[in-house]
Amino acid sequence: MWEGCEASGEYPAPMKGGRSMMQSSLLDGVEMRSPKRAWFCLPHVREYNANWDFFAGMSEEQILSFQKDALTGHRRTLSREQQIRLQQREKALREEAVNLGFENQAAIKVQNVPDSLKNSLSLLELSLPITSEQVKKAYRIKAKEHHPDSAGEDAKERFIQLNEAKEILNRWICRG
Secondary structure (H helix, E strand, C coil): CCCCCCCCCCEEEECECCECCCCHHHHCCCEEEECCEEEECHHHHHHHHHHCCCCCCCCHHHHHHHHHHHCCCCCCCCCHHHHHHHHHHHHHHHHHHHHCCCCCCCCECCCCCCHHHHHHHHHCCCCCCECHHHHHHHHHHHHHHHCHHHHCHHHHHHHHHHHHHHHHHHHHHHHC
16 A cells, blocks of 8 residues: 555555665555565556666666667577587587497486386396387387286286386486
8 A cells, every 4th residue: 555545455566676666755554465566556556667667776787788688588598609519519429429339319328226227127128228219119028918908917917017117217218
């Protein structure tokens, strides 16, 4: 509520850094439901917004910097030379992965293998390094063998274990 105004504050108005850009004496008695908003009646929110200045307290250099950043949506951009260097670096990393014997970026080799991963590898009869294609192929073969519709109800638990193993391996590949 505005000082001296009896109307209820139904309209929010922005605050910069949790404080108003207007004189603090005008905000005496204004309801603050949120640290970044003040609430006013309609006539006073219009007056408040007409006087509100986002750039108040900023130097000319800060304002120009903000405006320049606004052209790119306040996100970092790369010069053409930086883009080319980044593309060359990514290409070199892909070539290095191929030279090390990995068929794609999903291939992994792990030193300390958790038990859940070891169990999953043994269920699908795989060994490291693995790719997502290898997991998919091994899963299809094992799923046909142990599907409850073809192998009977006794195979149901084994089929569930195969599904869990496939999920564990796929998560592991995505992380790697």
